[in-house]
Amino acid sequence: MEKATSGGTDFIRAIVAEDLETGKYAGRVVTRFPPEPNGYLHIGHAKSICLNFGIALENGGGVCHLRFDDTNPCKEEDEYVESIKEDVRWLGFDWGRHLYYASDYFDRLYEWAVQLIKAGKAYVCDLSTEQIRQYRGTLTEPGRESPYRDRPAGESLELFERMRAGEFENGSRVLRAKIDMASPNLNMRDPVMYRILKVAHHRTGDKWCIYPMYDFAHGQSDSIENVTHSICTLEFEDHRPLYDWYLDQLGVYHPRQIEFARLNLTYTVLSKRRLLELVEGGHVKGWDDPRMPTISGMRRRGYTPEAIRSFCNRIGVAKTDSTVDIALLEHHVREDLNRHATRVMAVLKPLRVVIENYPEDLVEELEAVNNPEDPAMGTRKVPFSRVLYIERDDFMEEPPKKFFRLAPGREVRLRYAYFVRCVGVVRDEKTGEVAELRCTYDPETRGGDAPDGRKVKVTMHWVSATRSLQAEVRLYDHLFSGEDPGEVEEDADWKDNLNPGSLEVLDSCRVEPSLADAAPGERYQFERVGYFCVDPDSPAGKPVFNRTVALRDPWAKLRQAGK
RNA sequence: UGCCCGAUGGUGUAACUGGCAACACGCCUGACUCUGGAUCAGGAGUUUCCAGGUUCGAAUCCUGGUCGGGCAACCA
Numbered sequence: 001m002e003k004a005t006s007g008g009t010d011f012i013r014a015i016v017a018e019d020l021e022t023g024k025y026a027g028r029v030v031t032r033f034p035p036e037p038n039g040y041l042h043i044g045h046a047k048s049i050c051l052n053f054g055i056a057l058e059n060g061g062g063v064c065h066l067r068f069d070d071t072n073p074c075k076e077e078d079e080y081v082e083s084i085k086e087d088v089r090w091l092g093f094d095w096g097r098h099l100y101y102a103s104d105y106f107d108r109l110y111e112w113a114v115q116l117i118k119a120g121k122a123y124v125c126d127l128s129t130e131q132i133r134q135y136r137g138t139l140t141e142p143g144r145e146s147p148y149r150d151r152p153a154g155e156s157l158e159l160f161e162r163m164r165a166g167e168f169e170n171g172s173r174v175l176r177a178k179i180d181m182a183s184p185n186l187n188m189r190d191p192v193m194y195r196i197l198k199v200a201h202h203r204t205g206d207k208w209c210i211y212p213m214y215d216f217a218h219g220q221s222d223s224i225e226n227v228t229h230s231i232c233t234l235e236f237e238d239h240r241p242l243y244d245w246y247l248d249q250l251g252v253y254h255p256r257q258i259e260f261a262r263l264n265l266t267y268t269v270l271s272k273r274r275l276l277e278l279v280e281g282g283h284v285k286g287w288d289d290p291r292m293p294t295i296s297g298m299r300r301r302g303y304t305p306e307a308i309r310s311f312c313n314r315i316g317v318a319k320t321d322s323t324v325d326i327a328l329l330e331h332h333v334r335e336d337l338n339r340h341a342t343r344v345m346a347v348l349k350p351l352r353v354v355i356e357n358y359p360e361d362l363v364e365e366l367e368a369v370n371n372p373e374d375p376a377m378g379t380r381k382v383p384f385s386r387v388l389y390i391e392r393d394d395f396m397e398e399p400p401k402k403f404f405r406l407a408p409g410r411e412v413r414l415r416y417a418y419f420v421r422c423v424g425v426v427r428d429e430k431t432g433e434v435a436e437l438r439c440t441y442d443p444e445t446r447g448g449d450a451p452d453g454r455k456v457k458v459t460m461h462w463v464s465a466t467r468s469l470q471a472e473v474r475l476y477d478h479l480f481s482g483e484d485p486g487e488v489e490e491d492a493d494w495k496d497n498l499n500p501g502s503l504e505v506l507d508s509c510r511v512e513p514s515l516a517d518a519a520p521g522e523r524y525q526f527e528r529v530g531y532f533c534v535d536p537d538s539p540a541g542k543p544v545f546n547r548t549v550a551l552r553d554p555w556a557k558l559r560q561a562g563k
Numbered sequence: 564u565g566c567c568c569g570a571u572g573g574u575g576u577a578a579c580u581g582g583c584a585a586c587a588c589g590c591c592u593g594a595c596u597c598u599g600g601a602u603c604a605g606g607a608g609u610u611u612c613c614a615g616g617u618u619c620g621a622a623u624c625c626u627g628g629u630c631g632g633g634c635a636a637c638c639a
Contacts, residue, residue: 010576036639072638129637138635140564174637184566186635195637214639238567238634259568261632266574272639314587316576318569321632325574328588338601373601404599413597448597459597528598551600558599 010317012258016055016229025228029062031055032227033088033095034102034218036069037080037202039272040287040294041087043308043329044263050312051260052231053093065225066095070103071217073201081202083287087295092305098225102217103203105224109212110164112220112250113175113193117156121249122193123149124159125176132174135181136189142182143189149178163196166209170196177216179245187242191215219243219257220250227255233262234319263315264323267478267499268293269485274494283498284479290535290546291479291502301476302523302533302548307336326478330549337523337531337548342370342377345415345461346511346526346545348473350389352436352465355420358386363467366447368416380514384417387465389510391529394460395437397425402558404457406437413459415527419445461527468510472544473532475504511543518543525551 009017019025031052035045056062066088070076088095116122125148127135137143160175162168175194183189193216198209222230230243237259247254264270269278270293278284278292287294290301298308311332315324345368365381390406399407406412411421424438444451448459479485481499488494511526518524520536530550538544550556 034639038639069639075638132637133635136635138564139566140635142565143635171637186566189635192637197637211637213637218639234568235633236639240567261569314575318576320569320576322575325588328575331588334600343598343600369597372598402599415597417597456597458599461598525598525600528600530600551598554599556599 010260011319012051012229012231012260012317013055013058015256015258016059019228020059027061028226028228029056029059030065030226030228031062031231032065032067032222032225034067034069034221034232035084036072036075037077037084038072038075039080039276040083040296042270042272042275042292042294043265043298044270044293045087046091046295046308047263047312047315047317048231048233049088049091049093050309051317054313055229055231063098064093064095065098065100065227067100067221067225068102069214069218069221070101070201070203071212071214073197073199073211076202078202083296087299090299090305091295091308100221100225101203102212102221103201105217105221106204106208106212108224109217109220113160113212113216114157116177116193116249117153117160117175119249120153120178122156122175122177123151123153124156124163124173125149125190126173129171132192136186137181139186145181146176146190149190160194163194163210164208166198168196170198172196175210177242177246179242185238185241187215187238188245191242215239215242216246219247219255220252222255222257223247223250223253226253230255230257232257232259234259234321235262259319260317261319261321264321265293265329266323266326266483267480267485268326269480269494277495281495283495290474291476293479300533300536301546302337302531303333304336304340304523307333310336323484333531333549334552337525339373340371341523341525341531343368343372343525343527344512344515345382345463346471346473346509346515346524346529346532347389347391347461347463347468348475348506348509348526348529349392350463350508350510351392351395351434353388353390353420353439353462354436355386355388355439355441356423357440360386362386363464366416382416382512382514383464383467384414385464385466388414388462389465389468390414390437390460390462395422395434397434400562402555404555405460411456413445413448413456414462415459416448417446417462418442418448419450419456461529463510463512465510467513469513469516471509471511471515471542473506473509473547474535474544475506475547477502477504509545511545515543516541523548 033049033052053064056064125146135144174192176190179188181189194210197211240257243257288296288300311329364384366384367379368382371377394405408422418441420439420441422439426436428435479502480497482497485497518534520534523533531548532545535544535546
């Protein structure tokens with residue numbers, strides 16, 4: 001793996017460096033990535049993963065834990081923990097033996113809760129959910145103390161034990177911290193520590209019917225694991241005082257929580273809630289739909305871990321709310337794929353071409369370079385024959401100014417083959433549409449150069465009609481039409497912004513024969529078109545290609561600007 | 564109406580913690596090219612949110628404002 005360092009130091013790395021220098025944690029650097037297993041990881045998580053694992057990697061001996069924050073069994077499932085592990089590994093990170101679950105600490109957490117009750121710092125409250133909300137006050141008004149707040153510790157202790165024993169109904173009682181109902185920080189107004197949830201947990205089964213809240217579990221988990229820097233996103237800033245409070249009251253080792261801004265990307269949504277909605281609403285074909293910004297979706301689409309990592313490196317880490325242009329992500333995939341992807345020829349929208357002066361049954365095997373960026377990748381043979389297919393978009397009967405490709409009377413080069421000239425156009429009698437091109441080739445230009453030194457304006461890709469394979473290609477575009485999917489008219493839904501053209505399936509594409517046994521997951525550059533990846537669901541011997549990203553295309557841009 | 568946080572080209576981030584505002588993406592030129600790809604060369608674009616103040620000197624420090632974000636789950 002390439003060096004994870006970006007060269008620049010963000011404010012978090014600066015803090016880590018300073019703590020190292022002052023010996024605050026005796027030279028230790030321990031971070032953690034703490035996902036809740038209630039959904040699939042997305043590119044926003046990748047930012048956090050790169051940050052946490054990156055910091056550990058950069059500091060010799062540093063470690064990063066993978067800890068599942070599984071304190072709410074209502075939403076969490078094993079399917080999610082497995083996918084998360086797979087995604088982190090695929091991204092190229094290794095938690096070693098440091099795989100943990102907050103649920104591993106349920107016994108300890110329970111003891112700590114008892115400790116706080118005994119110390120008069122926590123109490124069992126019989127208020128209903130609705131009442132607790134009313135007592136909490138509002139953003140501008142202080143809350144009121146619960147009538148159960150001063151219940152004797154012994155009584156709370158007994159009730160808490162009975163809560164654990166399953167004697168009470170869901171929602172009938174909670175354990176709360178006794179802090180300050182007048183605090184301007186709502187999180188400090190006697191927050192709930194434990195609630196009754198008679199639900200089986202994906203790991204602890206039926207052992208518990210009370211579960212700790214995030215706030216009562218997270219900091220202590222960090223403490224147990226000896227984490228030094230507990231890095232989370234901005235929305236937890238208001239929770240930091242509570243994080244600190246629990247640790248201080250318990251008198252245990254106290255890591256430091258640091259918050260950074262979560263990633264936002266143009267033309268997509270990055271919240272588990274919304275992604276779940278897209279999946280459940282059938283707007284996409286699952287968590288790994290190649291249009292999804294999930295790690296599994298991007299993997300299926302053909303993104304590489306390297307590209308994602310270098311992207312995460314580039315965007316930096318700060319506290320400013322910001323939205324990164326998805327073009328930057330695309331730039332990083334192209335950059336990586338350009339270096340590593342095998343070149344092949346594939347025609348997405350075939351237009352039949354007959355080379356009139358080429359022998360009927362001759363087939364020549366022409367040598368083609370696999371990757372001009374990397375000669376070590378070698379060459380392959382591509383069959384050339386009298387009848388070919390070229391890209392429909394590469395021909396225009398009445399070419400506008402900047403169109404360099406094929407047109408009646410014009411000569412172009414067919415890559416690795418010959419110069420050909422268009423000498424005729426055959427139309428479909430019914431539709432009037434161009435059905436076939438008649439061309440002639442110049443035998444002297446075999447290999448691609450004219451002995452007389454004449455030049456052509458463009459080189460085009462092509463495929464033999466008889467010696468090519470039929471294939472399905474799926475073209476993906478941005479999931480949403482607008483840069484900011486959240487920007488909607490009054491009463492409108494963010495899903496109204498879904499891009500109806502985000503998936504285009506082409507099923508009569510033709511690809512060169514070398515692709516016959518392209519394996520799922522393999523990545524290619526279709527010359528002049530884009531980068532493609534073989535879909536894992538491809539039927540044997542009949543590959544389906546997902547477009548990862550198109551090649552930069554000045555002509556397409558020109559044409560679009562002209563309209 | 565409370566508390567917390569933030570503000571630097573179009574976008575994302577830097578700037579030895581007071582010393583010429585820079586890097587990447589994007590955009591525009593041009594060169595080169597058997598991918599209109601890649602590569603190379605160049606260019607436009609930031610009066611650092613505003614107003615005061617401190618200072619020889621402020622993106623950086625102070626004061627006041629403006630704008631934006633977060634917070635009232637028994638979610639994380």
